[in-house]
Amino acid sequence: MARQLALATSECPVARALEAIGDRWSMLIIRDAFDDIRRFSDFQKSLGLARNILASRLKALVELGIFDLRPASDGSAYQEYVLTERGRSVFPIVVSLRQWGEQHLFEPGETHSVLLDNEHHEPVVSLQVRSRHGKLLAPQDCHRQRVTR
Numbered sequence: 001m002a003r004q005l006a007l008a009t010s011e012c013p014v015a016r017a018l019e020a021i022g023d024r025w026s027m028l029i030i031r032d033a034f035d036d037i038r039r040f041s042d043f044q045k046s047l048g049l050a051r052n053i054l055a056s057r058l059k060a061l062v063e064l065g066i067f068d069l070r071p072a073s074d075g076s077a078y079q080e081y082v083l084t085e086r087g088r089s090v091f092p093i094v095v096s097l098r099q100w101g102e103q104h105l106f107e108p109g110e111t112h113s114v115l116l117d118n119e120h121h122e123p124v125v126s127l128q129v130r131s132r133h134g135k136l137l138a139p140q141d142c143h144r145q146r147v148t149r
Helices: 002-008 013-021 024-034 040-047 051-063 091-104
Strands: 067-071 079-083
Touching: 013 024, 024 040, 024 051, 024 079, 024 091, 040 051, 040 079, 051 067, 051 079
Parallel strands: none
Antiparallel strands: 067 079
8 A cells, every 4th residue: 555655646757647547457448438438338348347346447537537427428327437638638648558569569460450540541650759849759868857846
């Protein structure tokens, strides 16, 4: 527990983000939400996740402001988990994980999914880190600096 508190209060944004949404189930729930899954039962079918674990992760994601819980859009008695602006801002993280996995975790000829844009039905261009001036940056081109918000 002390380690979790240390991560949640760390000065490192990476540590805080991982503590908040970095476990595999939370990321896969968010991934499924980008594929328009909104109902508890649909998340469970997609992920094959035990109900108690799914309920716990969804509750935490609602508390973090990643999802809003709303009445079902079809007027039924169900509720839906809808991504908030904060939740939608996770999209580049999911895309970068996907692209890294596509590039490094599949053998040649092995079947996998790719992300296509809806307008042209072409693969999404790989994300890149660039300076404010448009220069492509590598790790050695960057440094960390402590700031106060």
